Amino acid sequence: MAVQRPTAASASSERPSNSEPDLSGTFMIATWNVNSLRMRWDRLTAWLADKRPDVLCLQEIKIQDADFPALELHGVGYHAIAHGQKTYNGVAILSRIEHGSPIDVQCGLKDGDPDTEARLIAATIPGLSLRVASVYVPNGQVVGADKWTYKLRWLQRFRSYLDRELRPDQPIALCGDYNIAPADHDVHDPEVWRDTVICHPDARAALQTLCEFGLIDTLRRVHPDGRIFTYWDYRGLSFPKNLGIRIDHILATAPLGERCRKVEVDRQARKGEKPSDHAPVQAWFSRIPG
DNA sequence: ATGGTTGCTTAGCAA
Numbered sequence: 001m002a003v004q005r006p007t008a009a010s011a012s013s014e015r016p017s018n019s020e021p022d023l024s025g026t027f028m029i030a031t032w033n034v035n036s037l038r039m040r041w042d043r044l045t046a047w048l049a050d051k052r053p054d055v056l057c058l059q060e061i062k063i064q065d066a067d068f069p070a071l072e073l074h075g076v077g078y079h080a081i082a083h084g085q086k087t088y089n090g091v092a093i094l095s096r097i098e099h100g101s102p103i104d105v106q107c108g109l110k111d112g113d114p115d116t117e118a119r120l121i122a123a124t125i126p127g128l129s130l131r132v133a134s135v136y137v138p139n140g141q142v143v144g145a146d147k148w149t150y151k152l153r154w155l156q157r158f159r160s161y162l163d164r165e166l167r168p169d170q171p172i173a174l175c176g177d178y179n180i181a182p183a184d185h186d187v188h189d190p191e192v193w194r195d196t197v198i199c200h201p202d203a204r205a206a207l208q209t210l211c212e213f214g215l216i217d218t219l220r221r222v223h224p225d226g227r228i229f230t231y232w233d234y235r236g237l238s239f240p241k242n243l244g245i246r247i248d249h250i251l252a253t254a255p256l257g258e259r260c261r262k263v264e265v266d267r268q269a270r271k272g273e274k275p276s277d278h279a280p281v282q283a284w285f286s287r288i289p290g
Numbered sequence: 291a292t293g294g295t296t297g298c299t300t301a302g303c304a305a
Contacts, residue, residue: 035305036297060305062298087298139305147304179305233305234295277296277305 021261026284027054027128031175031248032269033136033231033278037061037069037090040276045076047269052077053282054096055125057134057175061090068092083107083121091121091134091176099127109154109161119154122165129288130256131166135176140197148197151179155206159213168214171256171288177231177248177278180207182217185227186246198245216257218250218283223263230265231278239270250283259286 030053034040037058048056056078061068065084073080073094081102084090095102102123108115122133135158140151166172180203184190193199211217219228229244238244252260262284270279 039297060297088304141304236294238295274296 021284023261023284026261026286028282028284029053029055029057029132029173029175029250030280030282031057031059031134031177031250032280033059033177033248033276035060035062035276035278037063037092039274041069043269043275047266047280048076048078048094051266051280051282052096053094054099054128055130055132055173056094056280057132058092058094059090059134059136059177060088061092062087063090081105081121081123083118085118089118089136091118091136093121093123093132093134095123095125095128095132099125101126104131106165109157110165111157111160113157120158120161129171129290131170131172133172133174133176135174135178137176137178137180139179140203143195143197143200151197152202152206155203155210159206159210162210162213166213166253168253169255170253171259172253173256173283174215174251175249175281178207179247180204181245181247182207182220182249185225186229188227188229188243188245193245198247211251214253215251216254216260218252218257218260219246219263219265219281221257221263222260228265229279230281232270234277239275248278248281250281252283252285256285256288259288260284261286 068082070080078094080094082092104124106122119136124131138151141147181187187193230248232239232244266280
């Protein structure tokens, strides 16, 4: 019996688009909604050791600042800053120690409205000449609810924040859980998700307005036609059935986005015991001179 | 069949 061996033709049909890009001289930014830092601590540290991201943005850390394990993260090679609260929400930015201590740290939207929910932290990473934000956009629960109104309002406020605090001609990465699937091919079944808080035209328009600041959806740029997901509900075997949606995004201004070489979702991190319901998104960029 | 899972907090909410 002849053993079927992969040929050059069959190998290329597995990967039709192109060969692996050369990632030498790049740095990697990742974003991961961990759904509780405490519950995900062992997974997180294993992932950091394995992937060694230069920057990692976390969401839903669900931990107060006083309890945030900055020392422990420093022990595994990362500076870490957090904007947290008890029980809900909470965001953080980790950066490799070699890139220097994050500076110009900003928490919240800084627009005078009461900032009762910890959903935004931003900082500059000196060694990468880069500003980074970790973002957790409100889910909105159900269209028409108070939380839905709050989601749309929060997105408006975030756009104002960009206009006020950032410049599209500077290299910036806005990473996080946006709770919005930009297009129908970002959900497993558009009919199931139609007019939900994830896909509603008003939510998509708000994301579009954000991007009109001058932002590139890095994954969609690298994978124009993919059905690539970042979140699968814990219920109903959604992950093994791949009933997912793409709501976690690495958005980049042009000076950064044009340097993007590769983007992928680490589905491995969604497997096994006690995963987050989100998988990490990773993006590689050519180093920025200076 | 009007469910289902997880986390935080302990009965109900949020996702």
